[in-house]
Amino acid sequence: MVVYKQLLKHADLDALLKQNKAGGVTAVTFGPHFHVENDHVRRLAEAAGPQLTELRLGSSETGDGLYVTDAGVDIIVRHCPDLEVLQLAATTSISNRAFTRICSGLPKLRELHVTGHDKCRGALERKALQPLMEGALPALRRLYITDQGVGYDAVQKLIKKRGKTLQVLAGDTDGYGFAAAMVKSLQGGSWGDDLYGNMRW
Numbered sequence: 196m197v198v199y200k201q202l203l204k205h206a207d208l209d210a211l212l213k214q215n216k217a218g219g220v221t222a223v224t225f226g227p228h229f230h231v232e233n234d235h236v237r238r239l240a241e242a243a244g245p246q247l248t249e250l251r252l253g254s255s256e257t258g259d260g261l262y263v264t265d266a267g268v269d270i271i272v273r274h275c276p277d278l279e280v281l282q283l284a285a286t287t288s289i290s291n292r293a294f295t296r297i298c299s300g301l302p303k304l305r306e307l308h309v310t311g312h313d314k315c316r317g318a319l320e321r322k323a324l325q326p327l328m329e330g331a332l333p334a335l336r337r338l339y340i341t342d343q344g345v346g347y348d349a350v351q352k353l354i355k356k357r358g359k360t361l362q363v364l365a366g367d368t369d370g371y372g373f374a375a376a377m378v379k380s381l382q383g384g385s386w387g388d389d390l391y392g393n394m395r396w
Contacts, residue, residue, distance in 0.1 A: 197222050197248070202229055208239065217243035222280075227254030233267040244274030248303075253284030255312040255342075255368060260285035268293035272300035279334075282308040287315045291323040298326035304335050311342030313368045321349035328356055337394065338363045347391060354393050366390040 198219050202208050203226040211217050220243055225231040231252045240247075250271065253260020263286050271281070278301050283289060289309060297307065311317035324345055327335070340350070341364060350365040367389040 199249075200224075201226055204229065205235075208235060212238060212242050217246070219246065221246055222249035223247060223251070225252040225259075227257045227259055230259055230262070232262040233264060233270065236263060236267045237270045240270050240274035244271075245277065247275045248277055249280040250275060250278060251280070251282035251284075251308075253282065253286055253310075255285050255310060258285050258312055258314070261287060261315075264288045265290050265293040265296075268296055272296050276301065277303055279303050280306045282306075282339075284308055284310050285312045285315075287311045287317045290318050291320055294319055294323040295326055298331035302332065302334070304332050306337040307332070307335060308339040309343065310339055310368075313342065315342075316367075317343040319343040319345055321346045324349050324353050327353055327361075335361055337361075340365045341368050341390065350392060358393050362394040363392040364390060364394040365392050 199222040200211055200220045201224045202211065211220065217239070223239060223243070225235070229235070229252075236252070252263060260283065263283065265288070268283070268289060271278070281297070281301065281304060286309065294309060297304070297309075309317070309319065319340065321344070327338070338361060343365070345365060347365075350363055353361070354363055369389070
């Protein structure tokens with residue numbers, strides 16, 4: 196049974212951690228204005244990591260997630276081995292090395308998000324996808340890797356290799372505000388023109 200908890204502010208995390216092993220919570224979302232950092236991830240993971248099957252943090256709209264780094268990924272991989280869903284949104288500092296750690300250390304993942312946002316591209320490069328090309332994360336069914344530097348060709352190779360079982364969304368997202376939509380429209384485009392992959396959006 197999934198026991199879900201959304202953390203909207205720091206006090207919510209403090210309250211959750213006062214419960215014994217976070218009260219059996221198995222799915223946690225840090226809200227879009229939480230300002231999540233590695234230490235928040237560490238505190239949650241040390242208290243409830245083994246029971247977590249879903250962890251979501253960061254927001255492409257607010258940019259929250261910026262302060263979660265490779266060290267935060269190491270904490271997640273070390274303490275949360277049974278994760279099936281991991282969302283690292285707007286995490287622009289996560290490197291290829293950290294992505295490789297995810298691929299080797301979280302074998303039950305079915306859904307993975309490692310994204311930047313429309314104002315700042317993430318640090319991932321095309322070689323980040325190599326472990327997936329070689330069969331890592333066999334249970335993975337959905338990969339969101341937008342606003343990163345992995346490149347169209349590498350994504351197409353991955354889709355060709357694993358496209359029957361893996362849906363991928365990559366490319367660059369658009370701003371969510373009215374002004375961004377208006378500029379896109381005036382340029383003859385529409386939302387999602389710079390996205391690609393084999394996933395419907």
